[in-house]
Amino acid sequence: MLKRFTEIKDPIISTLALTNASLPSLSPEEWNISREILDIIKPFEEVTTEVSAEKFVTASKVILMTRGLQRIVARYQRNPSSFDPVKKLVDALMSEMTKRFGRVEHIEKLADATCLDPRFKKQAFVNHQAAEETVKRIIAAAAAINPAQSEEDTSDPGATASAGAMFWEDFDERVASLRPSATSSKTSDAMMEMRAYLAEPLLPRTSDPLSWWRRCSPVYKSLSEVTKKRLCIVATSENDLQGHLVDVIIWIKDLRIL
Structure with missing residues (x-):
């Protein structure tokens, strides 16, 4: 509404002057305030449109958008307006965002989706911890999802006759202590996958992360399974995110009708 009013400022002034000159109208200063407010809240409108998308991956963008x-x-x-109403609006916006978005990087599903997005990874985080x-x-x-890999049977058929002999006990006990457990092996595999994934160059921001994962899932088998449950989240689709994000979206939309 405010945007449209500003766009048709001259016709509004002319029409009011011709039809009912006694009606109160905005002063030149108030028109300038309106224009400045529009500039300030324009990014919020863009974020509202982006985060409300239904056909695109959006959860992984939430942290970046809020920080932006x-x-x-x-x-x-840092560069305050000369108009007090505009200053108050800016201060109110910062106060609300600090309250609502202060720990956005600690919302697990948002953080996981962001890290698993090959366009962003850890570079999207301001908070190192x-x-x-x-x-x-x-x-x-990833370690919990990754199925235990069956070991190849490389036994010597000629040695099976003495496999259970008592004289092998000492050697078998010492070797068993050197073999990693299945859990340790899966965790190590997941860590290696994550290390390799993070070392990959970032995709361009306009690329499709889901296409990248479809192509690279044979390389990152464990991570791709986690990605299926995280990266596909639309920002406003998860119940535990709705209370936080929908509230924010409503608040941003309210700003657009000031």
Whole structure:
């Protein structure tokens, strides 16, 4: 509404002057305030459109979008407007975003989706601790999903006759202590996959992360299984995210009708 009013400012002024000159109208200063407010809330409208998409991966973008909004508002705080209403709006926006988005990087599903998006990975995180916790959590999930690999049967048929002989006990006990457990092996495999995945160059921001995972899933077998449960999340589709994100979206939409 405010955007449309500003776009047709001259016709509105002319029409009011011709039809009912006694009606109160906006002063030049108020029109300038309107234009500045539009510039400030435009990024919020863009985020609302992006996060409400139904056909695209959006959960992995939430952390980046919220941090981007915070930086934009911080820039307006560093270069304040000459109008008090605009200053108050900027301060209110920063206060609300700090309250609502302060720990957004610690929301597990958002953090996991972001890290598993080959366009963003750990580079999307401002909080180093949150990034490391996310990596550890994904590794644990990958290790739990990864089925135990059956060992190849390389036994010597000629040795089976004495396989259970007592004189092998000492050697078998010492060798058994050197073999990693199945759990340890799966965790190591998951860590190696994660290390290799993070070493891959980032995809361009406009690329399709799901296509990349379809192509690379044979290489990252464990991580791809975790990705199927995380990266496909649409930001407003998960019940435990709705209370947080939908509230934010409604709040942003309210700003557009100020």
